[in-house]
Amino acid sequence: EDKVVQSPLSLVVHEGDTVTLNCSYEVTNFRSLLWYKQEKKAPTFLFMLTSSGIEKKSGRLSSILDKKELFSILNITATQTGDSAVYLCAVQTQGGSEKLVFGKGTKLTVNP
Amino acid sequence: DAGITQSPRHKVTETGTPVTLRCHQTENHRYMYWYRQDPGHGLRLIHYSYGVKDTDKGEVSDGYSVSRSKTEDFLLTLESATSSQTSVYFCAIRGGSETQYFGPGTRLLVL
Numbered sequence: 001e002d003k004v005v006q007s008p009l010s011l012v013v014h015e016g017d018t019v020t021l022n023c024s025y026e027v028t029n030f031r032s033l034l035w036y037k038q039e040k041k042a043p044t045f046l047f048m049l050t051s052s053g054i055e056k057k058s059g060r061l062s063s064i065l066d067k068k069e070l071f072s073i074l075n076i077t078a079t080q081t082g083d084s085a086v087y088l089c090a091v092q093t094q095g096g097s098e099k100l101v102f103g104k105g106t107k108l109t110v111n112p
Numbered sequence: 113d114a115g116i117t118q119s120p121r122h123k124v125t126e127t128g129t130p131v132t133l134r135c136h137q138t139e140n141h142r143y144m145y146w147y148r149q150d151p152g153h154g155l156r157l158i159h160y161s162y163g164v165k166d167t168d169k170g171e172v173s174d175g176y177s178v179s180r181s182k183t184e185d186f187l188l189t190l191e192s193a194t195s196s197q198t199s200v201y202f203c204a205i206r207g208g209s210e211t212q213y214f215g216p217g218t219r220l221l222v223l
Binding site: 031032034041042043044045048088090092099100101102103104105 | 145152153154155156157160170202209210211212213214215216217
């Protein structure tokens with residue numbers, strides 16, 4: 001059975017801190033790994049990673065994939081209160097439908 | 113927002129009644145998906161479609177059926193709603209770069 005595990009499940013930090021969110025996976029027919037941000041509404045897309053060792057970056061957020069060790073990390077530097085959200089990791093499998101298997105998410109709270 | 117709308121956005125219904133949720137897209141995407149999101153479970157795939165009249169089951173399909181008679185519309189039906197189907201339902205499309213984009217969601221409460 002395909003599985004995606006995120007850690008920690010929740011995290012509370014102060015503004016300005018740097019955080020690292022973890023995502024490990026066990027799936028057959030891996031195609032890509034995606035990160036989403038969810039703030040009390042629909043998940044919004046952050047990154048898609050397909051190759052090991054290549055960092056994707058967008059502003060203060062960055063992510064990298066390790067296909068040998070089957071994990072990804074999402075880094076957020078200089079956190080702001082607007083970063084408070086649930087961060088979802090999902091793995092896309094090959095095989096026609098390209099279904100997503102989601103982890104349970106990491107709830108990040110950034111306090112002023 | 114990838115041109116996805118869902119209706120209704122909120123619904124309260126009673127156990128045993130049929131319920132249909134609609135997902136509408138404006139960008140002619142082939143793949144469409146229905147997920148439910150529950151505390152402690154994350155997002156789970158219910159059904160998906162890979163074309164008009166082409167659908168398949170996901171991880172939690174029991175109690176749900178779907179139909180896709182037009183490219184732009186993907187309907188999710190709860191034939192006889194149960195309290196365990198109280199959830200937030202998200203529709204998604206597979207867009208460019210094979211990334212899935214989500215609709216705004218429907219909050220369903222089954223009493």
